[in-house]
Amino acid sequence: MNPDDAACHPHEGWLLSPEGAAIRPEAATAVVADVHLGYEWARGAAGDCIPAHSLAETRARLERLLARGGIRRLIVAGDLVESPRPCARTAADVARLGDWLAARGVDLVVTLGNHDRSLAASPRPPAIRPSECVAGWTVQHGDRPRVGERAVIGHHHPIFRASGLASPCYLVGPSLIVLPAFSANAAGLDVVGGATPAAWADAGLRCVVAAGEGLLDFGPIATLAERLRPAAARVD
Secondary structure, three states: OOOOOOOOEEEOOEEEOOOOOEEEHHHOEEEEOOOOEOHHHHHHHOOOOOOOOHHHHHHHHHHHHHOOOOOOEEEEOOOOEOOOOOOHHHHHHHHHHHHHHHOOOOEEEEEOOOOOOOHHHOOOOOEEEOOEEEOOEEEOOOOOOOOOOOEEEOOOOEEEEEOOEEEEEEEEOOOEEEOOOOOOOOOOEEOOOOOOOHHHOOOOOEEEEEEOOEEEEEEEHHHHHHHHOOHHHOOO
C-alpha cells in the first residue's frame, strides 16, 4: 500500500479509501464493515424477486481496493452477511468470497455482527472473532459498547445527505472511526439531519465523504447541519 496514495484520506495512521475501507499500511490490513452478502437471498425468502448481485458487487469493490497494493488481511467489522438465519446460498457466497480472497493472498477475518449469528454454522466459515486489534485500535461491529480506548466500528452505515444527493461517509475522531457500509443495499444514518448516538457526543467526529474517486472532509458533524443550511435561512 502506498502511503502517498492521493485518493486516500489519512487519519491517525489509517488511510481511508474511496471504496469504504480503513487501511493500516504497516499491518497490511484493510477493514470494511457491513458487506451484507446474500441480501438478495434474504429478500427472496420474504417474497421479493431480486437479481443476484451482492457477491459480484463486493468482489468488484474489493478488486479496486486490493489494486492499491500491500493488503494481506481483510477484516470485516461485522455483518458479513445479510440474514442471521441459516441460508445455503449465502453460505456458498461466503465460501466463494473466501476462495477469491485466498487466491489473491488475502486472509479473511470477521468480527461478529448482529447479522452474523448463523455464520459459524456455515460449511466453510471464515475466521470469526468478537473483536480484533490492529495497531492499538479495536475493530468491532458497533452494535455493543466499545472495547478499548480506540475503536473502528461499522453497524451505523453513515450517509451524507445534502442538496438532494446522498453519499456514504466516514465519521472520524481521535479515538473512533465509524465506517460506511461496504454494501450499496444498506440503509444509512443521515449524519446531516439525523440523530447520532449520544455516546459519540464527545468523540470530536468529522465527516469524510466518499466523492467519486476521492474523499472530501466536511468538518465537524456537530456543526454540519448549520453550515449546510442556505445562508438566507440562517438566523444571525
